[in-house]
Amino acid sequence: MTHFEMPLDATSWSVLLPYLVIGGGGLLVMLVDAFVRTLKKDHLSYLTLCVFLASIVVQIAVHPGEGPRLGGMLLAGDWSRFFNYLFAGIGIMTTIFATGIYDRDGRYRPEFYPLLLFTVLGMMVLAAANDLLAVFLGLETMSLATYILAGGVRGNVRSSEAGFKYLVLGGFSSAFLLMGMALLYGYAGDTNFDAIARVLATGGGATILVTAGSALMLMGFGFKVAMVPFHMWTPDVYDGAPAYVTGFMATAVKAAGFAILLRVALLLQPQLAWAWYPVLTVFAVLTMSLGNLVALVQNNIKRMLAWSSIAHAGYLLLGVVTLLSPAVGDPARQALARTVGESAASAVLFYLVGYSLMNLAAFGVVNVLSNRGGEDADDINRYAGLSRRRPVAAATLAVALLSLAGIPPFVGFMAKFYLFAAVVKAGLVPLAVIGVINSLVSVYYYLRVIVVMYMKDTEADSYDGVEWVSVATAGALAALVLYLGIRPDAFHAAAASVIRQLPF
Amino acid sequence: MTNNLPVGAVDVGVTGHFATVLVFVLVGFAFAGLALGVAKLLRPSAPNPNKLTTYECGELPRGSSWVRFNVRFYLIALFFIVFDVEIIFLFPWAVVFKQLYPVPGLGAVVFWEMVIFLSILSLGLAYVWVKGDLDWVKKLIERPGGTDQAAVPADEEVTAP
Numbered sequence: 001m002t003h004f005e006m007p008l009d010a011t012s013w014s015v016l017l018p019y020l021v022i023g024g025g026g027l028l029v030m031l032v033d034a035f036v037r038t039l040k041k042d043h044l045s046y047l048t049l050c051v052f053l054a055s056i057v058v059q060i061a062v063h064p065g066e067g068p069r070l071g072g073m074l075l076a077g078d079w080s081r082f083f084n085y086l087f088a089g090i091g092i093m094t095t096i097f098a099t100g101i102y103d104r105d106g107r108y109r110p111e112f113y114p115l116l117l118f119t120v121l122g123m124m125v126l127a128a129a130n131d132l133l134a135v136f137l138g139l140e141t142m143s144l145a146t147y148i149l150a151g152g153v154r155g156n157v158r159s160s161e162a163g164f165k166y167l168v169l170g171g172f173s174s175a176f177l178l179m180g181m182a183l184l185y186g187y188a189g190d191t192n193f194d195a196i197a198r199v200l201a202t203g204g205g206a207t208i209l210v211t212a213g214s215a216l217m218l219m220g221f222g223f224k225v226a227m228v229p230f231h232m233w234t235p236d237v238y239d240g241a242p243a244y245v246t247g248f249m250a251t252a253v254k255a256a257g258f259a260i261l262l263r264v265a266l267l268l269q270p271q272l273a274w275a276w277y278p279v280l281t282v283f284a285v286l287t288m289s290l291g292n293l294v295a296l297v298q299n300n301i302k303r304m305l306a307w308s309s310i311a312h313a314g315y316l317l318l319g320v321v322t323l324l325s326p327a328v329g330d331p332a333r334q335a336l337a338r339t340v341g342e343s344a345a346s347a348v349l350f351y352l353v354g355y356s357l358m359n360l361a362a363f364g365v366v367n368v369l370s371n372r373g374g375e376d377a378d379d380i381n382r383y384a385g386l387s388r389r390r391p392v393a394a395a396t397l398a399v400a401l402l403s404l405a406g407i408p409p410f411v412g413f414m415a416k417f418y419l420f421a422a423v424v425k426a427g428l429v430p431l432a433v434i435g436v437i438n439s440l441v442s443v444y445y446y447l448r449v450i451v452v453m454y455m456k457d458t459e460a461d462s463y464d465g466v467e468w469v470s471v472a473t474a475g476a477l478a479a480l481v482l483y484l485g486i487r488p489d490a491f492h493a494a495a496a497s498v499i500r501q502l503p504f
Numbered sequence: 505m506t507n508n509l510p511v512g513a514v515d516v517g518v519t520g521h522f523a524t525v526l527v528f529v530l531v532g533f534a535f536a537g538l539a540l541g542v543a544k545l546l547r548p549s550a551p552n553p554n555k556l557t558t559y560e561c562g563e564l565p566r567g568s569s570w571v572r573f574n575v576r577f578y579l580i581a582l583f584f585i586v587f588d589v590e591i592i593f594l595f596p597w598a599v600v601f602k603q604l605y606p607v608p609g610l611g612a613v614v615f616w617e618m619v620i621f622l623s624i625l626s627l628g629l630a631y632v633w634v635k636g637d638l639d640w641v642k643k644l645i646e647r648p649g650g651t652d653q654a655a656v657p658a659d660e661e662v663t664a665p
Contacts, residue, residue, distance in 0.1 A: 027624065027627055030627065030631055031627060031630075031631070033631075034630065034631045034634040034635060035630075035634060186521065186522055209522075
């Protein structure tokens, strides 16, 4: 019976607390929505915010230590803590943006709040997963709720199309992922990451199984982070989904995907770097280039941001590529390998946070403006003269877009700087050059929006409502984008310390 | 993996297990192909357009078979699946529970875990019940000048596609 014995002592439960808070909070919000008749519209939103804040407080208060917990299912420590904060923060921003919309358009959708909480629960499990089963559980919890969120505007054909496409293609990718996990289990005889690492270290088992298995898993994760050539769903889904959901998907889902991609890449690095490195290099270059090139010709701001999010996935993949590069795997130069690996992984973490901040700021503004109605609400030309009508919103969007373009002094620049520095440190100068060229290309389409906003004449626009809570939140995010761009050191050091505590 | 093999079984390793699956798949395809092939060889061939019509218990089919089913059927089906899956979870749990119940401290945990799972499912049931999704006839509104397709629940508003 030793196999079943799980150490269910006090520390194990304390590891679970943040997850229980979010999951139980989701159920609570659901029940309150169903049973409390006297509910006012915004109450569920306040309750959801309270649940997120409670999870953050629990996360701060409880220190379960480091290492695998709950029979090796979840990894406790700074890594999962880091991502739990990130997801809770993105969840709070999304709740605020969504609530502002519900007030205005009269289509009140209470099921949004519990679904958001369940999505975040899945992401937290996914990022902290230390076992293939936990990976799949977290990924599916996240995905199933996201499918509904994407198709959440009932009666809107575009939103339904987005939800349906995402569901069907996501089902495919999950099947690939599951098959890959089965092969990896066949290789290692265990689903636990630590056990797989042990088998990999001894070099036993059939290599074909782990190679094919990891390739299939890469497809599954590549779909979630919108890596070319598994990106085709992205523009349609990001365009069709409501803007606050798009912002959530482009930041939180991507961060969760990269969290698990980093874990798996670090896990398989000793044995499989030879296979993953060339493949991911090609994919990273393709992802960056295609994302930026297609974004150039977009007239719809949500589609433009969708393609730009593909491009950013490409930059982030450069970090993963660096982790797998020969410089890191070189046993002769252990010290250099360690520093390069650490700086690449911490650069990815820093980039994820910076990207989440600037993208949420951009989507916060787009969300308010896409609510003004009309087929062309998201058309870039309708942003003309925004600087005069709504200066705060325009300035926020401008800061976010400049940061996305990687222009100093915003966080996007520092994020790219750390990332490309790590790439160069690993001796991959051509890749860094491709990355920089791509950044230059991207400046065009980001600046185009700013030019339209600030230099074109005001056109007649009947929509004059300013959802000030959303705009103020987006503005605060933009301020954070600026602050982290000027003072990135402390945060970057924190990201590096998170990486140092990973078991492998 | 090696210590709980049945008596007389040979440990074939993990690759061997995959080979078993492969053999199973191949035998499955061969079996189906053989059955269909033999039937093809033996049966008389007498094509007739009437044989291609939809079978509706002997009645003459009326209209196209590609009709839209009411979405409420899917709701019922979905509902059935949820509780079907619950049963699928309950059976292995019951088997394991019998082994784990004597283990000190663990029996209670395993028991309450299932209680929590079932209560979450019941919460879902309560939710759809209160929301009126179990009623066959949900409150409907007619869109001005609309047909039966345009009927939407009262709490929804149709936006421009």
